[in-house]
Amino acid sequence: MPGLLRRLFSPRWRHPDPQVRRDAAERLDPQSQREALETLVQDTEPDVRLAAARRLDDPQRLQELRVEGKGSRELDRQLIALLIGRQGGIELGRRQQIVESLDDAAMLEEIALQGDNQQLRLAALARLDDEAALIRQACDNGIAAVRHAAAERVTSEEGLKQLAQAARRDRHVVRDAKERLGRLRADADAVEQARERREQLLASLEQHARATWEPLYAGRFRHLEREWSRLADLPDAGQEQRYQEASLRCRKVIHDHEAQEHALRADRQRREQADQDREALVMALEESLAALYQGEYVGEQDLASLRAQKQLMANRWQALSEIHLADDGLRQRYDKALKNYDAINQAHQRLVERALPLEEAIRAGDEAALKQLVSDCKWPEGLPPDPRLERARHHLRLEKDLSGDEPSESQLTRFDEELDRLEALLDEGTFKGASRLHQRLRHLADQLPSSAGAQQSRLKRLGARLAELRDWRGFVAGPKREQLCQAIEALEQDATLTDRDRDRRHRQLVKEWKALGDAAANREQSERFRATSERIRESLKAWREQQQRLREANLAEREALCEQIEALLEQPAAQADPDALREIRDQAREQWRRTAPVPRDHAEAIGRRFGRIRHQLQALIDRRANEIADAKREVIDQARALVDARLPARQRADQAKALQQRWRELGRAPKGEEQTLWREFRQLCDQIFAQRDAERDDRAQRARERLEQMQALIDRIDAWQPAASSEADWLDKAVDEASALEPLPSGRRTEGMRKRWTGIVRARRERLERLSVAEVVGRWREVKPLILEHLEADDDCLAGRLCSDVEIPAALSLPPALKQAHAQRNAARRDPAPAEEVAERLARLRVHLALLAGHPIGHQDEPLRLAIQVDRLNDSLGQAPSREDELISVLCGLLATGPVSRQQWEREVQELDALLDGLSQLPPP
Template identity: 60%
Template sequence: MSGWIQRLFTRRWQHPDPRIRAQAVARLDPTREEDRHALEQLIDDDDAEIRLKALAKLHDPAWLLERLSAGSDTPQLRLRLIDLLVGRETGITLHERLSLVERLDDTQLLSDIAMQGDNQQLRLAALARLSDEEALVQQACENGIAAVRHAAAERVKSEEGLTRLTRHARRDKNVARLARERLNQLRADAAQVVQAHAERERILQALEQHAQHTWEPLYAGRYRHLQREWEALKNLPSAEQERRYQDACLLCRKTITDHEAQRHVHEVADRQREDAAQTRQSLVEALEESLQGLRLGERLGTQDIDSLRAQKRLLASRWQALSDTHPPEDALRQRYDHALDEYERIGQAWERLGQKAEALQQALAEDDRACLAALHEECAWPDWLPPTPLLERVRNLLHEDSAATSLSHDQRLQAFERDLQELERLLQQGAFKGASRLHQSLRQRAEHLPESRLHPLLGTLKRLGAQLAELRDWRGFVAGPKRNQLCQAITELAADDSIVDAELDRRHRQLVKEWKELGDAAADRELSTRFRAASDRIHERLAPWRETQNRQRERNLEARQALCEQLEALLEQPDPAADPDALRDIRDRAREQWRRHSPVPRDQAEAIGRRFGRIRHGLQALIDRRAQEIASAKRDLIEQARELQTSFHSVGQRAEQIKALQRRWRGLGRAPKGEEQALWREFRTICDAIFASREAERDNRAQRAKAQLDAMQALIDRIDAWQPDTSQDTTLLDQAIAEAESLEPLPQGRRSEGMRRRWSGILRARRGRLERLAVQEEVERWKTLQPLLNAHLTADEAVLMGQEAVDVPSDDTLSGDMIQAHLHRNAARRHPPTDTEVEETLTRLRVHLALLAGARVSPQDDPLRLAIQVERLNNGLGRELTLAEELHGVLREIFATGPISKSLWMREASELDTLLTKLLRLPPS
């Protein structure tokens, strides 16, 4: 089919010619289904006018919105939708438009509806769907309804958006004020976050430093104080800060736990020391009781001496074992030494008597009184010690005729009565051995006293004897089965080959100790023989093991002797500046080493133990002396700190000096235990007071800095919102600059740097505006001089035509140096320069004005431009002129130049006006 036939049968709205399609659109009826379908296709036509006409026929905004979302996004469709939704066309209710707006997501369409809507509710609904901050700032600045502007301003959150609002919201001062308040609040919140972060960093650094310190009396209190400060902060810490905080807390708790464990160990050691002291006291009391029983006895026999020796060996062994762990008190050691001295005197007397016993027997047999007296004198038997049977026979023989040496009956009765009271006391205490000896002595002494005078005391003696017999029976009743049990146990122990030597020795010693503790209660010869035979078999079996133990004891003894020698060398030449803590460490390690080298040979254990005890006491005395010296030095530091607290130094200097004193304090070491805590508490109180004053000064400085920054911020906001209207407003700007200089120097920080940058930018903008205003005012004043300038040009033209020179009268528009320029112009007509000079002057002034306006000059004027620039540089060496002042000078010279021909002025005037117009451009506000 040919082209013209095809066009003949094609519908007009589908015609290739846009004019015909446009005519067809006007005939389409949207109420008809076919025409409406055509209109719906024509809204996507290639011709914009046809699309606009087709859209004008459609009145369903819901369908148009569907087409927009389906991809038919054209400017004409958007304009039609805006016309329908903002209410420019009737027929669509407000409720329908609100429901459509609530489903919209197109930012530009919503922004246009919020800006052009015919109803406040419609605009607010469109604004509520907006989420782009740029669109919200535009609505807050340009919307015609105040409620919409305020709602949009309320939703601007970012600092950049609020800053734009403060600069561009000139239409609504409330919006600008709200933006400034929220911007200030936002910046204050940011500063507060920075300050809180810095505060957390300060607490973290203090806590981390505290975690590295050793324990001191106020360590836990300082840790809890820092912990409370951390928890009191309201903002949340960062993950890194939380990790550092937990690590520091873990170290602090470890230090506190270690100290608590150490304190527990010390408490356990104190309890063990008390137990050892009680055990030693019971041992000393037992030895003293045995010695007292010997003194109170009537006769002293071999069995008594053997029993005393066995008890002394057992006591010395246990005493040494306890002393290796904990040193005894001086009073208890003196009692022990006194008891040992008495034991030694008894032993020495017994040894002397044993050496003379055979000679005494022979002298008694020969009845040699002189030899007996000499031998008795050589024995030197103590008066307080009961004699042996042999010694009593010698004394009776030597003193049978000496009445002076015998006691009177009264004295003997008094002594007898006192011993009865002592016997009763011993029975009440259950001391069987002492009571038995004293009872035997009383019975023997009763035989030599008058019966008549002794009769009242015999009843008491019989009663106490009955109690003693009852006690003996009771001991025998208890001791009998116990002896059988011990005999059977040691027999089984001797026959058991599976027990290791150490355990065998321990159990054997325990059985022997229990056997000896029974004494003579329920004594049985057969059981004793069996017990002794089993014990001998165990001794034979343990002989190799004991030989090994003896060699180990010898090595231990050598090690203890070497340790004593080292400590004695230390005590002979002590370091006057020795650290008590180092000495305490030496003492503790020496004690540990002493315990490790145990046991030692029994015959030398006591001697080496006493030697080590003396060394330990000397070392402790050295520690105490050095600790007292440290305590004295710490008292001096406390006095220095107290003087520093009342000194006139600044708070920062006092804080630094007190830190130096704290370092010296830590370097001194520890004072005596009870005194160290009191000294540290006093010193720490002074330190806390100085640091508290520093913190108060910091808070005051921070408050002053905050007030200074707030004042500067208020000044910046005020000058930022202010726009000068005339050049005379320079005074206000100078006042603001003076006020800013009075607030300097600002505190160091990013906020201060930001304020300085912003203030510098505002000052440049305001100075630039004032300079442009001054230029504008200068140009305006030049315009007011145009009538007078035209009069001068007319007079100049008359002079140049050969007429007589006439002065142009002045008017009220002239002021300042323009009057001198006016007079100079009148004088120049009377003595006119050449036309070339006038032309050159005008050319120079035009080039100068072009330089001020930043305009280009012709190539032939380049040398003149360079000369003017050099002249400007030379003139600016003293004080650089402002643009307005320099423009005023150029205009003054133009006004004073003459006479000027009309043709020359017409040629120069148009370019001068162009340059002045260019100078009138003001910078954007």
């Protein structure tokens, strides 16, 4: 009952019957019963939905329902009808606003095609983004402005092609599409040309980056940079990366060369500076020696200064020799200056050794001993004398000038000169020299004649001045002697000083005491000073003996060192390593410094000996370094010849490695030249190895190109499916092309490509074979009318009627093998074989055909299968026939076998046709 009441009192639009709901929907008021209509729009029945949608006339609400997910196909049709102006009478502005908010492409396309206003259609067209929809609008829209607007938004090349072909109704659209297509293709060609130009520039730049430096390297790089910057298009990321990498490599080559050139210039400057410094050293030593010859006398200070200058110059010369060897002229000047210095130094040493005997001979007036001592000094000619030597020479000249029985006028003049000299010495306060000269003049004054009274008087006056100077020295020296006595007694009592400091201070006090000479001398102070000095010497006796033993030990070590180096210099090794000799020199110098001091009387001699040895050792080092430098220059010449040699790059690289090994075995040239030679040799080796790397890269690039060509060939053959057996030549050409690409580089990719290539070629040959078999089967089926004529002739012959020959139709073209089989069939009717033999022959041909088709064979035909296989094995001893040849042979046998009765043929023909159908089927592509 409740269900009945519910049906009676429920609204009709909720009735179970769809027809009732549809009628109710048509009667509902859209204003007051809008919710019911919106509910019916989602009804399960299409008619009800359609009737409800037609009652809704508010497009905005319909759009909201679609957005809420309550839409349907009928609702969309109603919305389109309202928007295009077919229903509702809605003003254009409102419809246009709703169209601008739509996002359904199908609805927008429909509105653009059927809208009742151009602006409405343009608004719908503006919302379309699919190019296919725009092409349809440009082709099918009824308003020209809309067609043109749609055509303008088609930009792709494919879209413009379709537009030019499909837009037949509007010539403006076709013309504009063709023009834009032409511009697009022109732009694409220009872009492609620019890309090819950019690729060519990149290839040139990359090849330039792999090349070695040459004089035009930087200019070519700048030219390629300018060409790259002039290109109008922008490079892609890959091209930009390749350009930057190649540019960096080129700049590195240029920077390396500039750095090398800078190093060479710096090396040349260092060598020039070394030559200038060495020239300045030699000139300074020569000037010092010349100044020594131009002076009035040679003193201890002059020789000490010259000795220090020579030592500093020798050290500086050796340091400069490590940078660059001197030329022969400069070395000869240096050796000459050293020889001159050694002569002066040795002469001075001889004079020092004979200083006391000279003084004693002058004091005693022993002229013979004095002459011998002056001769033994061997003072260099032209060198100003030492003051001690000058006194001896002066004494000899004075004795010679003033000796004689009757003094002459010249002797008196000479005596006056000596008096002037004595007066000058007194004016200077030189007591010792004046005293010695006064004694000599007093001795010579006794030999003067009586007429030399003036000279005698002057000598007496100068003698009085000398006595006054003696008294003055005694007045000054008295307090000094007391101070020295007190100082030496204080030194004896001082226990805080070390033995070395005590000895040094004692020597200094003794030297000062001796410097006073006989001024203010008295016995008491002399004995006091001497006794204290003796006690100090006694206290230092043990230390002095220890120092003497140390000096003697140092002297022995220095002598042993000199002997070792001299033994080395006497018999130097032919291939002595300069580095080893330099190490020996440095170690000897260090050992020489450690073995000091030595006995004073041997110091000068052993020093000269070591200096001479060190100079000879340095000369040996320089000579061996020069020999190594010459040998390395020969290696550089061989490397330079190897750069231009017409040999494989790998062989040149191997020879360059051998030259590098020889370079290492030679040792080091002079320090400054070693770096220069090494840079030149390394540059040549870099060129050789760069050529090897470039050739290796070229081989790798060619190998990669062959791989890419092989890959392209494989892809091309893989996509190719032969449609006829005549295309076998194309496959043979592809195989020849693949053979021409060998050898391919080894690797997993190559192995995979070879396997894939083998499989593809095998599959294509199999397909070509199947195609040739299918073509043979097709040609056989063309022969079917001829076979039927043979069967009719066979029936006449077997029925005892006239056995006539069958003629080949004029329209039928048979190959020679089938023509021969046709003739054999006609001959078989004239001399028919037994029916059992014909049946057996047909069965054998059927089994043979089944073997070719790969079909199963029954047990009853097993003996025939075995016999056929044996025959096939026997036939294949020479060369196995192809399936096409075997099939032609079987088909010729079928045509030649006869006469065959109609019943016998019908028993075999169905299976034969099935086998031929199986042979004619092609494998899937």
